[in-house]
Amino acid sequence: MRKTLFVLTAAALLAGACSKKTGGGVKLKADTDSVAYIIGMNVGMNLLKMDSTLNVNAVCEGIRDVFRAGTKLSAADAETYYLRYMNYILPEKARAYEEQFLADIAKTNRSYARTSSGVTYTVEVLGDQEQIPVSDRDSIVLRYVIRTADGEQVYSSYERGDSLRTNLGGLNKGMKESVKLVGKGGKINAWMPSSAAYGAAGDQQLGIRPNATLYYEIELVDVDKYANWSRRNNLRR
Numbered sequence: 001m002r003k004t005l006f007v008l009t010a011a012a013l014l015a016g017a018c019s020k021k022t023g024g025g026v027k028l029k030a031d032t033d034s035v036a037y038i039i040g041m042n043v044g045m046n047l048l049k050m051d052s053t054l055n056v057n058a059v060c061e062g063i064r065d066v067f068r069a070g071t072k073l074s075a076a077d078a079e080t081y082y083l084r085y086m087n088y089i090l091p092e093k094a095r096a097y098e099e100q101f102l103a104d105i106a107k108t109n110r111s112y113a114r115t116s117s118g119v120t121y122t123v124e125v126l127g128d129q130e131q132i133p134v135s136d137r138d139s140i141v142l143r144y145v146i147r148t149a150d151g152e153q154v155y156s157s158y159e160r161g162d163s164l165r166t167n168l169g170g171l172n173k174g175m176k177e178s179v180k181l182v183g184k185g186g187k188i189n190a191w192m193p194s195s196a197a198y199g200a201a202g203d204q205q206l207g208i209r210p211n212a213t214l215y216y217e218i219e220l221v222d223v224d225k226y227a228n229w230s231r232r233n234n235l236r237r
Helices: 001-018 031-050 056-068 075-108 175-181 226-236
Strands: 118-127 139-148 153-156 165-166 187-192 212-223
Touching: 075 118, 139 175, 175 187, 175 212
Parallel strands: none
Antiparallel strands: 118 187, 139 153, 139 165, 139 212, 187 212
C-alpha cells in the first residue's frame, strides 16, 4: 500500500510540475481534463519505473513542445539519443551504483567476502565439506529466498513448501558460485549483482526489475555428485 501511495504522489507531482498554475495541480473541470490527468499519471508511473532520477521539468517541457509543434530535436535524433541512453548510459549508471553498493557491504561488514564476479556473501553454515558440488553435472537440492535490495521478498521456496531439484549447471551464475562455497547442509547468504542473477531482462513474473541487485538466502539441502550416481547406474547394468 505504501508503494502505491508513493507512485501516485509522484505522479501528482509530475502533473503539478507540468501545470502553468502556481497553485499546483490541475482542476478537472471536464472529462477531457480527467483523461489528460490520467495519461499524466500513467506517464509518471512509467518514468519512475524506468529512471526515478529523470528531470520532471524537462519531461514537461518536451510534452509542451510537442503540442506547440516546436521540439528541439527531430524524431530521428530523439530516437537515436533515447536508444543510446537506454542501451548504454542507463545500464552503466546502474552498474556503477551496484558496484559501490556491494563494495560498501563488504567494507562495512567483515563477515562478507566477494567472488571475482562480484557476488558478496557470508557463510552461515559451512555444511559437509566432503559433499560440495563441483561439476555442472552434480545433482543438488536447494531451498532459497530472494529479496530485492530494499528488502522486499519476491520468492521463497520455504513458503511455497517445495525445493529446487536440479544440477549445478542449471543455476544462474551467482547461485552456482554460492553453493560451491558450502557443502551439503550448508547455508549461505549472498548479494548478487544483476550480471550474476537476472541481468538486464529482469523477471516480470517474479517482479524483478531489470539490472536489479538481489539478496539470496540459500540452503544446500542435498548433493549427489555425478561421479557417484554415474557409478551407481553403471553397476545396475
